[in-house]
Amino acid sequence: MGKQQVDAHRRILLKSLIGGGVMLLSGLPWRPGAAWPGAGTARAAETAADRPITAQGVRKTQGMVTINGLAATIGAVVKPGDTVVTGPDSMVIFVMEDATLMLRASTRLTVEGRRKTPEDLRVDRLGLSSGAMSGVFGPGERTIQTPTAVAAIRGTGIYVEAEAHLTYVCPCYGTIDIASRAAPETILRLETRHHEQPHYIFASEARRLIVPAPMINHTDAELILLESMVGRKPPFALPNAASGPGAGADKGAAKPPAKTGGY
Secondary structure (H helix, E strand, C coil): HHHHHHHHHHHHHHHHHCCCCCCEEEEEECCCCCCCHHHHHHHHCCCCHHHCCCEEEEEEEEEEEECCCEECCCCCCCCCCCCEECCCEEEEEEEEEEEEEEEEECCCEEEEEECCCCCCCCCEEEEEEEEEEEECCCCCCEEEEEECEEEEEEEEEEEEEECCCCCEEEEEEEEEEECCCEEEEEEEEEEEEEEEECEEECCCCCCCEEEEEECCCCCCCHHHHHHCCCCCCHHHHHCCCCCCCCCCCCCCCCCCCCCCCCC
């Protein structure tokens, strides 16, 4: 598939997610029974040898963490269809095939996928209804939904914070297409290597819907840890990698601008 075809597919995908039919998050629609566009070809090309052999399931947990309402324990497997919730002052890190996710305190995440076998743990869709998540993903397209945004990602490291009326997204590296749920026809393509283009995505059209943001609340060390759990390194940690705004520092929280240039 050529680059122009891939780009067109990603735009169609984002718009269809925003306008579809089945519920992933409360109030957020998904089309029932629809095959994931373009995914069949990519999945058919995969073999077991293509994927890293790594320990699956929960790798670290702290505080109150549940999977489908049951207490999460080390080694518990998170499957497509599961909902993971963290309480105050809690966190969890878990591996799903070639992806590692870290959920921070007071987070609710629904995981979706097209399971071909009971052992198939590949993540296709993530619904982050509240809280904060860092994630690193292998090749192939996935989507992330929040109450205000939809993002199509590919081979990406990403940090997301979700509230009812505001989403913060830092595409730490990789390719991502972002759309606001309030204006799905406007899609922003970001290609980054080291935290260059964080953005806020708002719910209301009273202000600009997608605006630049600072890098906040996540670190390079976290991404290196998450990638190590699936046998990879982030691009910025590879030899001869250029430095960027991340610089490994944990940036403090920042309030979104009242109005600024954006989309």
